[in-house]
Amino acid sequence: MNLGRLNHVGVATPSIAEAISFWRDVMGATSIGEPFDLPAQGVKVCFVDTPPSTGSGQATQIELIEPLGDASPIRAFLKKNPAGGQHHVCYEVPDIHVAKAWFEARGVRVLGEPRTGAHGTPIFFLHPRDMGGVLTEIMETPRGNH
């Protein structure tokens, strides 16, 4: 399996509303999506586009992540990092089940079964201890995107 596109960098934040102001006014982002809830994953998310190198094509996004509900997995992260911080990175793959078998065959722990992610395609997470300390999301490339 070849390395896929770096779809996004996930950044946890106590407030997406405040983070949006920061990204617009301080970072100068010109393309910020509408925040939306992902109740099954206990998060509210919002994608910020970073510009591609050539003026065309898709570049890596920043995924702002706010806890949603008391059981949100982001609460523990924010307890340790109250201001927020880098939470995960996400790479694309052509087929989520092929990718799951690939990582399992190499001794990397897959956290749960594939489920629908923020871009509407199947995703799973890999255990950071098997990934050089980096919590890593694997997502199937949205169809029609390439």
Next chain:
Amino acid sequence: MNLGRLNHVGVATPSIAEAISFWRDVMGATSIGEPFDLPAQGVKVCFVDTPPSTGSGQATQIELIEPLGDASPIRAFLKKNPAGGQHHVCYEVPDIHVAKAWFEARGVRVLGEPRTGAHGTPIFFLHPRDMGGVLTEIMETPRGNH
């Protein structure tokens, strides 16, 4: 100032040699640079290319960072995160001095004066407490790259 390209995601590692094996054999990276020392910053670095969305253009890189020397700033990070982990993100700007003035005017602490970074152009870091918990590097876009 508009948001620039996400040049790289910095990932600290106790061993670039082992991280290269991981990126090649587990992550399936097909384009991995030669590691090199940056003694002035107390780090050894190695860039891994991630594929662009369209088969052309430049995509975000992963910068593997290993401590170099006893005074390396990466040592404290690895003490907290022995397996390594996400260390910083780096955005490009057209002019490093304009960028420095921009962030200072918005109350973001710039850590030190611009100095030469891993891509041979001037860089500086921004204080994570002013950046939503994310240690952020700002680098001048290499000339001829766009």
